[in-house]
Amino acid sequence: MPFIPHTQQDVAEMLSVIGVDSIDVLFDEIPADLRISGLRDIPPALNEMALLRLAATRAEQDSGKLCFIGAGAYEHHIPAAVWEVATRGEFMTAYTPYQAEASQGTLQVLYEYQTMMARLMAMNVSNASLYDGASALAEAILMAMRLDKKNKIHRIVLPTNLHPHYRDTVHAIVRQRDTELLAIPFDAHSGKITVEMLEKMMPDTFTAFVIPQPNFFGVLEDIDTLTDWAHARGARVIAVVNPLAMALLKPPGQWGKKGADMACGEGQPLGVPLASGGPYYGFLCCRTEDIRQLPGRIAGRTRDTHGRNGFVLTLQAREQHIRRARATSNICTNQGLLVTASTIYMSIMGATGLRDVALTCHANARLLRDKLKAVAGIRCYFESAYFHEFLVQLNCPVDGVLTQLHKKNIQPGLATKTYYPELGECLLVCVTETKTPADIDYFIQQLICAM
């Protein structure tokens, strides 16, 4: 009986204490016509040895690929110490720190995480994390709607060069409320959002403006101009950023004259493996004065009865277990384990290390981009500043090229046709610090063959 420690004697004695003669009797309050005798179609039980063999076979099927896909999830080197320490049983098998005195480890990690994330974003405060980048944006938008007491109808401006999956998630989560999501097209030449376009398309009043940096195409937006433009119209600015890039790029708290009002995004680049898309974590930072509308768990520093420093979950009255139907959100999870890993990652790398990683990504991207431009039949779609990802257009069908390169165990990037048919045969390519010049040369060589 896997993981059940009871001996036959235990069972007999426990049943006699309860005063019944079989375990089955304990289920006698369940109506007999509902009870089933067993489960069907469940594969037979394995022992751990057989399970590990099965798992190894499955994992092997998907391994050994040279990956140039980014699009919201990025392959980075993770120091071995990060997950060695994060997966210690004391972190991994603890629950939400409701009993603060017995959870000071988790709570101090959350407090240190909140501090690091706020500093990286140059924002005042951070929560203890949300599910992932897309859902964090949805929560940021809901927060902006709660903060906007002026407008009866909440209009949210979502540019179309925001990650399509983020836009889909926002639609699925936010459309349950009375609100308008306005799609703003990007400039076809630069790939950026422009003030000219905004002036032409935007209503006079709106609740929030979502600015991605970098945007889905890897292009850098003119964040100062856009932020000031939105603020001048009384709207809040929600920055959706790659947190690693913020070691190199201007952080949301410094955008424009007043800084972005909220910063959110996907925490995965900071020490979390690709792992098929999750678990990752979403981060959300805001101004001090807006903290009571910030959803999710928040750790705070306080003192114990002897005056010693300690940590608690704070501002819990915003949350579902107290406020029920009036809560800021139904969320009761923070991605504690991922945040633990990320906090260790940021500690080991430090600001210098993070900047070096970001710069190496950028240098590699520049190298690959230059080499791709030299290949006949390939052009860079947008000639704008970029971070570590960019869009290229091929003069032949992308699908055929992909099939051939996949056979060589190369993932050359993401075909964007499903999302942006108007862009034609395009590929979104990403390079991180994990790729060597030899990897890049091999990629180019195989790509040329495939074309």
Added chain:
Amino acid sequence: MSSVPKKLQYSKTHEWVREDEDIVTIGITDHAQCMLGDLVYVELPEVEAGFEIGEECAVLESVKAAADVFCPVSGEVVEINTLLLDHPQLINEDPYGRGWLFRLRPFEKERPELLDAEEYNKQVASEAH
């Protein structure tokens, strides 16, 4: 036993009302602050906002609870107790004095739905069972 001043009027939802000429002052009772525990945050209505009787007009938060304040009298808010924004504990310390929440200019003269001190005491006693 919590204090229930004789000179005030009360709502069933534990707000008190004090009449001064054409303005009424509103707060929560000693019993209510006791049940909520140490208050940590207060959200007050905006001046010039209008409320009907029973409408949610403020929120009080303690560490373990959040409670809505229901407007006991219909009217327009003329003043709020801004001191509470930084010192919510005033409601715990002095619920009928420095812990007042806001003042209204009432729409109506009569208050048939409010309780006097004795009636309110009876209600509190009945809720204990």
Added chain:
Amino acid sequence: MPELIFDLSRKGRCAHAQLPPNTLQNATDIPAELLRVQPAALPEVSELQAVRHFTRLSQLNFSIDTHFYPLGSCTMKYNPRGVHKAAQLPGFLQRHPLAPESHSQGYMACAYELQEILKSVTGMRAVSLTPMAGAQGEFTGVAMIRAYHHARHDRARTEMLVPDAAHGTNPATAAQCGYTVREIPTDADGNVNIDALRAAVGPQTAGIMLTNPSTLGVFEQKIKEIAAILHDVGGLLYYDGANLNAILGKVRPGDMGFDVMHINLHKTFATPHGGGGPGSGPVAAGERLAAFLPTPMVGKSATGYEWLTAKACPQTIGRLSTFMGNAGILLRAHFYARLLGAAGMQRVAEFATLNANYMLKRLTAAGFNAAFPKRRASHEFIITLKKEAKEYHISALDVAKRLLDAGMHAPTMYFPLLVPECLLIEPTETETREVLDAFVATMILILKEMQTQPDKIKQAPQYLPVSRLDEVAAAREPEVVAGQEVIEHA
């Protein structure tokens, strides 16, 4: 308490082995106004300093691996290490979420099999694995109910019914989906009050959200009657899977009449809680709602496994996460189910129930009061300390803190809100009888201390890194980041 990591920082120190072969000093091709000027004030520490700091922090935690953790409604059972090891294989960790199907068959096989296993366990028609936690699963289910009514052009349904004993996430979710919440009272034995339910339903009813066994630790016996009442007026039933551990392989929500439900994999399927997450809340749906499940799901064709997206599922409520949910947790749940098999899963419910009823019996024999003395425990049960609070002025909180001093994590306290001074105790199936006996012995000792040394209880915990913390000060003037003065401004 240990110092903050920031206190260990010295300018110019770093973990050299981790630095990439950076060849650029500056990104000269990026316009200066887009670049960061001052570096973020992250810690500058050595690798050893970081490892030691976080290892020490971990040692301040109670966890399943170190302590008995009978936290009601959270199912803190053993998280098998073999399962963890299997999910951490490089091939799984390295797969990009947007990798082509041809490079993803290993992962997709696991996800597909998990969908099938969850269909069997729940008695539902289809499963989507994407919701990332129980609360997101709830949101999914209620959004699906809303989409169903709207697809039938029935926009009059504005109310969601929720029993007063429900988890706070239920009303919060219903509100987030735009519904008005209507509470249904509980009767003296812990069942939904059927008369009140009959009076509450009507053409305005979108559905009801129920947990069964309920949060009160008892099985809702009239569940089929409740289902009929709802279905007769055109409403649907949502099952909160928080307590699935109690009935795994014994009775299925689909057979009870539920239309949609979520499963907390981090509870029933033994995936680690990680200090508050990640969770995972797959959603299973019956005939009426299967078409509305969120995407992507995994399908199977003659050529292999394939992603089912909006194209294949035109009525889907859409996408709830950037990619496909908490894949690493899904792998763990799948591997756990493979270790257990059908009989192993049934035993989960049996032994969880045995352990709970044994503890309940022993604690009531020792003089503690059960909230529902006439009822069997499910996999958890409630003790109310109302009498002790009155006689000795000892609260449920005091007892919880005293248990921490005894090296046991406290049960869930003050939930459900209906029961005064309550402790909700869930031992799970993976604990030995000796551990249960030790907990009972500690509770008996605490009962004695209430009479002889109440201060020992009121001052607890005394043997942990900190004593009781000032939550009021923390909430009045929140300090949620260190040294705010060093945050740079533009």
